Amino acid sequence: MRMKRFLSVFLLLALLAALWSVPAAAEDTAVSDPDIQAKAALLIDEETGSVLYAKNEHQELYPASLTKIMTALLVLEAVDSGKLSLDQTVTATSSALAWTADDGSSAGIKVGETLSVQDLLYCMLVVSANEACDILAETVAGSVESFVDAMNAKAKELGCENTHFANPSGLNDSEHYTSAWDLYLITKEALTHKEFMTICDTADVVIPATNLSGERHLYTTNYLLSNWRAVGYRYTNAHGIKTGSTDEAGHCLVSSATQGSRTLISVVLGAQRIVTNGVADVQSFSETKRLFEWGFDNFATKTALSSLDMLASVPVSLSKTDSVAVHAEQDVDLLLPKNLDPKDLERTVKLNSDMAQAPVTAGEELGQVTLSYDGKVYATVPLVALNDVEASKMLTILHNIQEFFDKTVVRVVLGLLVGLTLALGIWKLTLGRRRYRYGRSTRRHSSYRGRRK
Numbered sequence: 385m386r387m388k389r390f391l392s393v394f395l396l397l398a399l400l401a402a403l404w405s406v407p408a409a410a411e412d413t414a415v416s417d418p419d420i421q422a423k424a425a426l427l428i429d430e431e432t433g434s435v436l437y438a439k440n441e442h443q444e445l446y447p448a449s450l451t452k453i454m455t456a457l458l459v460l461e462a463v464d465s466g467k468l469s470l471d472q473t474v475t476a477t478s479s480a481l482a483w484t485a486d487d488g489s490s491a492g493i494k495v496g497e498t499l500s501v502q503d504l505l506y507c508m509l510v511v512s513a514n515e516a517c518d519i520l521a522e523t524v525a526g527s528v529e530s531f532v533d534a535m536n537a538k539a540k541e542l543g544c545e546n547t548h549f550a551n552p553s554g555l556n557d558s559e560h561y562t563s564a565w566d567l568y569l570i571t572k573e574a575l576t577h578k579e580f581m582t583i584c585d586t587a588d589v590v591i592p593a594t595n596l597s598g599e600r601h602l603y604t605t606n607y608l609l610s611n612w613r614a615v616g617y618r619y620t621n622a623h624g625i626k627t628g629s630t631d632e633a634g635h636c637l638v639s640s641a642t643q644g645s646r647t648l649i650s651v652v653l654g655a656q657r658i659v660t661n662g663v664a665d666v667q668s669f670s671e672t673k674r675l676f677e678w679g680f681d682n683f684a685t686k687t688a689l690s691s692l693d694m695l696a697s698v699p700v701s702l703s704k705t706d707s708v709a710v711h712a713e714q715d716v717d718l719l720l721p722k723n724l725d726p727k728d729l730e731r732t733v734k735l736n737s738d739m740a741q742a743p744v745t746a747g748e749e750l751g752q753v754t755l756s757y758d759g760k761v762y763a764t765v766p767l768v769a770l771n772d773v774e775a776s777k778m779l780t781i782l783h784n785i786q787e788f789f790d791k792t793v794v795r796v797v798l799g800l801l802v803g804l805t806l807a808l809g810i811w812k813l814t815l816g817r818r819r820y821r822y823g824r825s826t827r828r829h830s831s832y833r834g835r836r837k
Contacts, residue, residue, distance in 0.1 A: 415721045418678040420671050423634065423654025426564040427679050430575075430640070430647040434719045434762075436679050441565040444546045445653045448628030449489065449512045450562075450636050451554030454535050454570050455521065456509060460577040462524045463501065470502040470579070480522040481515055485555055488514040489605075497596040502579075506591060509583045511602040512627065514553040521552040528552060542569045556632045564651040571625060571638050571649065581640075584624030588612065607669045608639060617669040621676065627668070635668035641676040646719075648679050681722075688726040688755055688762065689716035695767060696733045698750050702775045703742035710735075710750050710767040718755065718762050729755045729762065742775035 424440040462468045475498045484490070491513035493499065499507070501523070507516040521531035528551070535549040544566035550557040562570075574580045587610040591600040604610050605627045607617035621641040628636040634654040641648050652675070655667035694709040720726065735751035744750075751767040 415682045418675060420652065420675055421655065421667050422652045422671055424564040425675065426568055426651040427675050428568060428649050429719045430649050432719050436683055437675065442546055442563050444561045444563055446556060446560065446630065446633035447554055447562045447567065448630045448633035448636050449554040450567055450626050450628040450638055451549060451552065452508050452512065452517055453574050453626050453638065454538065454549065455517050455552045456505060456580055457570065457574040458534055458538060459505065459520050459524055460580060468501050470500065472501050473498050474501060474504060474519060474523050476519045477522065480518040480528060483518040483528050483551060484515040488555060490515055491600060494596050497594050499594055503591050505583050506589050506602065509626065510586050510589055510604050512605050517552040539566065542573055544569055554628055556630050564653055567638055567651050568649060581624055584626060607666065608673065617673065619673045619676065635666055637668040637672050639672050643680045646685065648676055650675050683719050684722045685717050686720050686726050687715050688718040688720065688729055691715050695731065695753055696735065698735055699739045700744060700773050701739050701741050703773050704776055705773050708740065708744055708773050709770040711770055712765050713747065713768045716763060716765050720762065724757060729757050731755060742773050744769050744773040746771050
């Protein structure tokens with residue numbers, strides 16, 4: 385009987401120990417790697433700028449027709465500045481079309497043909513017409529060469545560090561390259577122009593007849609937006625942006641997708657076209673779609689910090705109040721892995737100084753708090769004073785007096801005055817004694833009358 389009891393207790397303890405040794409599943413906050421099949425890839429949350437996925441994002445690669453994003457940006461800037469208008473007509477010149485390769489993407493625009501700036505933008509961004517790029521480039525800058533110089537200057541202005549353009553269309557050139565990150569910077573700027581996304585998100589468009597052509601019905605080269613060219617890639621959350629493909633660059637795509645209130649921007653460079661059992665897979669589209677689904681499935685916007693949270697107490701000088709509480713000025717919403725509880729974020733508070741000086745105004749910035757997890761920093765936000773703190777008049781006066789006497793100039797002047805006073809005192813003591821002795825000696829000598837006779 386005793387042996388049975390012993391074995392029962394032993395087995396129970398062993399079972400409990402086994403349960404305790406199993407880590408809780410909720411503690412695992414790691415997000416699986418989508419392992420995107422491309423030379424480089426990037427996924428960014430548009431609102432927060434948070435990088436959700438990055439692979440070789442700074443590697444210099446050929447962009448092919450993704451170059452047209454920069455070309456469109458410069459054209460739309462010219463429109464905004466009043467240099468051009470969207471309904472302005474432009475005539476294609478032989479000098480512009482000389483830049484166009486015979487085997488590149490084209491809308492069939494001929495020398496002497498007249499189209500509006502807007503129609504040329506649709507030709508360039510919907511069907512990826514190379515000649516439309518060169519015509520617009522010459523119109524904006526006077527020559528294609530000058531326009532290319534403007535492209536490189538704009539890239540530098542936007543902070544692109546791995547980019548150099550040699551033409552406006554993306555034809556392959558050893559001196560024509562960029563990176564996934566730089567393309568994101570260029571696209572981000574282009575998206576500030578409403579007309580850009582309107583055109584990029586167009587699945588098909590009819591270009592009116594011109595002086596040399598009947599109307600053109602153009603269909604997008606972006607398989608995520610339409611099934612007209614290929615089936616199996618359509619993604620209803622996708623919006624724009626631009627495709628690109630050459631033998632040297634591979635298959636490339638910059639795209640965006642919206643789900644609820646969230647919008648993601650993706651860049652995929654150097655993807656392949658894989659044929660399996662006679663079925664082709666253009667991975668710039670399939671991998672972009674998979675990247676979007678991964679981003680929406682694994683991340684969510686959460687309130688990481690409430691404005692009601694008092695994060696530190698800052699000592700205050702020159703006041704009868706010893707300290708003031710600091711907090712985030714407003715709630716902080718972050719894009720976090722769905723399985724990461726905001727309460728698990730590490731909060732690192734850094735104050736501007738060890739002690740604030742009264743008067744302190746409510747909302748005055750007194751420090752920052754950094755929110756991080758497992759070494760990854762998610763945000764750094766200002767910390768502000770919760771309430772006003774008045775300064776004590778008496779303490780302020782004493783402080784001002786002390787500050788006055790702490791000044792180097794004042795200290796030097798005081799030192800000189802003290803030295804001068806001491807010197808004057810010493811001088812009086814020494815010279816005064818000499819005069820006193822000399823006076824006494826003179827008086828004794830003058831009182832001598834000689835011997836009486």
